[in-house]
Amino acid sequence: MIKSKTRVLFRLGDKIFPKFTLICSLIVVAVLVNILIILFIQAWPAIKESGFSFLVGRSWDPVKNAYGALPAVYGTLLSSILALVIAIPISMGAAIFLTEIAPSWLRSIASFIIEILAAIPSVIVGLWGLFVLVPVVRNPIESWLGTHLGALPFFQGPPFGFGFMAAAIILAIMIIPIITSLGRDVLKSVPGAQREAMLALGATRWEMISRAVLPYGRSGLIGAIMLGLARALGETMAVTMVIGNGYRITASLFSPGTTVASKLASDFSESSGLSLNSLIELALILFIITLSVNVIARLLIWRLTSVKGKAD
Amino acid sequence: MRHKSARKWFNLLMLGLNSLGAGIAIVIVCLMLGYIIAHGLTFINLDFITGSAVPAGQPGGGMHNEIIGTLILVGLGSIIAVPIGLFTGIFLSEFGTPFTVSVVRFATDILAGVPSIVVGVFAYAIIVKPMHSYSAFSAGAALAIIMIPVVARTTEESMRMVPGSMREAALALGITRWRAVVSVVVPGALAGIVTGVMLGVARISGETAPLLFTALGNSFGYSGLGSPIGALPLQIYRYALSPYKNWQQQAWAGAFVLVVLVLIISIAVRWLSRKRRV
Secondary structure: OHHHHHHHHHHHHHHHHHHHHHHHHHHHHHHHHHHHHHHHHHHHHHHHHHOOHHHHOOOEEOOOOEEOOHHHHHHHHHHHHHHHHHHHHHHHHHHHHHHHHOOHHHHHHHHHHHHHHHHOOHHHHHHHHHHHHHHHHHHHHHHHHHHHHOOOHHHOOOOOOOOHHHHHHHHHHHHHHHHHHHHHHHHHOOOHHHHHHHHHOOOOHHHHHHHHHHHHOHHHHHHHHHHHHHHHHHOOHHHHHHOEOOOOOOOOOOOOEOOHHHHHHHHHHHOOHHHHHHHHHHHHHHHHHHHHHHHHHHHHHHHHHHHHHHHO | OHHHHHHHHHHHHHHHHHHHHHHHHHHHHHHHHHHHHHHHHHHOOHHHHHOOOOOOOOOOOOOHHHHHHHHHHHHHHHHHHHHHHHHHHHHHHHHOOHHHHHHHHHHHHHHHHOOHHHHHHHHHHHHHHHHOOOOHHHHHHHHHHHHHHHHHHHHHHHHHOOOHHHHHHHHHOOOOHHHHHHHHHHHHOHHHHHHHHHHHHHHHHOOOHHHOOOOEOOOOOOOOOOOOEOOHHHHHHHHHOOOOHHHHHHHHHHHHHHHHHHHHHHHHHHHHOHHHHO
């Protein structure tokens, strides 16, 4: 009697348990969908009020109820793209070093050290940036660029230290470990036969890397870079602490600026009414930008793995 | 002959440049960690751990309440995120159809990429605003959303590494499928699951952006899940931007505590997963 009862119970478990895990998975999907819906609903008063001018407006003035997102979006894109310009050569070099050049005992130690950088909380990177990096950016970096390349529009104005330049360097530091470790995984997935074939043709090691390994992993490497970009676009604390909080559009990298994330971090808790709705609309814009970059990056990385599957 | 040597020089040059990239990355880590640890160490003392915040300009004081607050928030986040993440991972590895798996996995990856400040805005909109109060609970929920993808993906990956033969052996003994998962596959993947939880804890213990408008901060100690609560990273942020020397020094001490925590977890995770990597 008892035996059959437990058996029924276990059979029931086979019905219930998979459903239960499905429900938990659906919660994850629901959270993602709800972020989009809730942000949209909360931003709606601002969308209705400002309309298209929100996207092209250049001022953020709660007194006049005039809200324009352009300087924040500009700051986000400028600092992130500049960060990529700094981070790509360093992290590609590091990824190639870790898979192709380093002796095997060095590989795991070096990877571990670089990965620690990714684990340091953003606010602590910001603290370091505030007290160590910003003074260095002001002098010598900005003052040198100002005296020698001051004719270029990017290097004009007084060297503040706080500004796009400092933000870009901090962002570069934060995305180097991400691009490096993803890039390393991509290069690892390149079949050894690719390398051997190239070396057998008499290629030097660099020719082997540049003509056999990198072209094979190209889409995966681009995916890794885009995931780094997505991270840079949404990075908040470290940027907020060094970018200087100026709401303007200027070519000068010395100038204080704002990103969408830093605007949210510094204004959100003191806002209410339409100004709050407008900030939520900013968050919605940031969400949509990072979502698109993430989706493209994932698809690129998936394409590589499926190509690899076919090759096997 | 000459042609060949030019190629060789170029080869050496490019290999050197690539190694330089790795060198730069490692130097940055060492500079940053070295500075934070050396600098933080000079400002940390017993008062920092046991004392409460003091008004600006006064000497002494500490982050006792914020340390407790962070422990509560991380605990709260984990209580919500670990079960959901664990069962999502189990679903992805054991029960999903190819279609549902690709949808859920895609959602998990995308959720992992949502900027933490946007998660904070979301938690504000669904919890803080309707309840008209900043609260520890809303901050815990925001941290949970950030932690779930970490736990789900590491659980899935480590469960997939459990050999199929172990599942078959369990089923052949007449056990039902869910019992096989719960008592054979999950224990087999336990090291990986623990690793995932630890990575998640490391990630959320330093998160600041989602706490700005959920936890808000509270220097007077814990006063219920429905009230504002202080947190270590939040206090580091406030103190770092303050003009007072004493507060800035406490920010460094706080950074030291957080970095040591993150380092311990990173090394432990590496130690736990060393067998699987080899």
